[in-house]
Amino acid sequence: MSGELTVYSFKNVAITIDGSPVTGLWEGDDAVQINPRADNATEVVGVDGTATVSISADDSVIIILKLQPNSPTNTVLNNKFRQMRSGMAYPFAISVRDTGNGDGGSSAYCVVKKAPGAQFGEKEVISC
Numbered sequence: 001m002s003g004e005l006t007v008y009s010f011k012n013v014a015i016t017i018d019g020s021p022v023t024g025l026w027e028g029d030d031a032v033q034i035n036p037r038a039d040n041a042t043e044v045v046g047v048d049g050t051a052t053v054s055i056s057a058d059d060s061v062i063i064i065l066k067l068q069p070n071s072p073t074n075t076v077l078n079n080k081f082r083q084m085r086s087g088m089a090y091p092f093a094i095s096v097r098d099t100g101n102g103d104g105g106s107s108a109y110c111v112v113k114k115a116p117g118a119q120f121g122e123k124e125v126i127s128c
Helices: 072-085
Strands: 013-017 032-036 041-045 051-055 061-066 092-098 104-114 123-127
Touching (some): 013 072, 061 104, 072 104
Antiparallel strands (some): 013 092, 032 061, 041 051, 061 123, 092 104, 104 123
């Protein structure tokens, strides 16, 4: 058998909010989810059968963090959510990086889109 063996470990994933590490993530392989907000392309087919494809310029994402109820990050995000609700919304920075291979990304313009429901801090939804 030839080829390279690659190894992935969540231990190499570093997540920060405003420079502070995110701690207390929930178990499972979906503790951190990063999904595009919009479709990459929208197609339209006219009555004569000709098609046009519009490529989206929206590079924003939705980040879902599944946090343990006692995670200190719950307090950080809940405070940001309360500030937004009171009209004092300030965007914050988030970074998600695999320190093993450098994959990941960051944004300085994030907001808490949705606070956790009855899960008591199990899931936070962040919009960047």
